[in-house]
Amino acid sequence: MYKPTPLLSYFWGLFSGLIVSAFLFNSLTQTEAETEKTPVKTEQSTTSPVRAADAPVLTLAARAELLLKYYTIRDGAEETNLAPLLQKNGHLEIFKQMLQQSTADVSDLIQSTQSFTAAQFYASLVRIKQKDEEQQAKAQLELLKPAGTATTLKPQQAPIN
Secondary structure (H helix, E strand, C coil), rough: CCCCCCHHHHHHHHHHHHHHHHHHHHHHHHHHHHHHHHHHHHHHHHHCCCCCCCCCCCCCCHHHHHHHHHHHCCCCCCEEEHHHHHHHHCHHHHHHHHHHCCCCCCCCCCCCCCEEEHHHHHHHHHHHHHHHHHHHHHHHHHHHHCHHHHHCCCCCCCCCC
């Protein structure tokens, strides 16, 4: 009959213990993971997808920056009509809203939102962005002024061309 050696018995017990502990650890982590996933699933089912109305409101400068980053102008493509591409991507409405909301005068660049070149689009976005940033800076500077000087002095800013 076969008689195990003490070293063989030691390794047999060691590996048996490791296997049992691995099974226990695995079962405990799976039940722990299932309990953690359950609240996440209920949160996901109660939230609806983000709609345009729920989207964060961006300033004109931020929207202009997004459009500037999305539509980069390549050399030789300055005269390309960009309106159909904006219409296709759904960004023409965003651009129209920006034109309506902005106090920047871009009438010399964009006469119609149905046809304009990439260069005109880019220049109008830069102008809208600069005007909005100027207004934001002016509002922030007004908040920083001491209360007494805010009403007495109103310097006029000369336009920079």
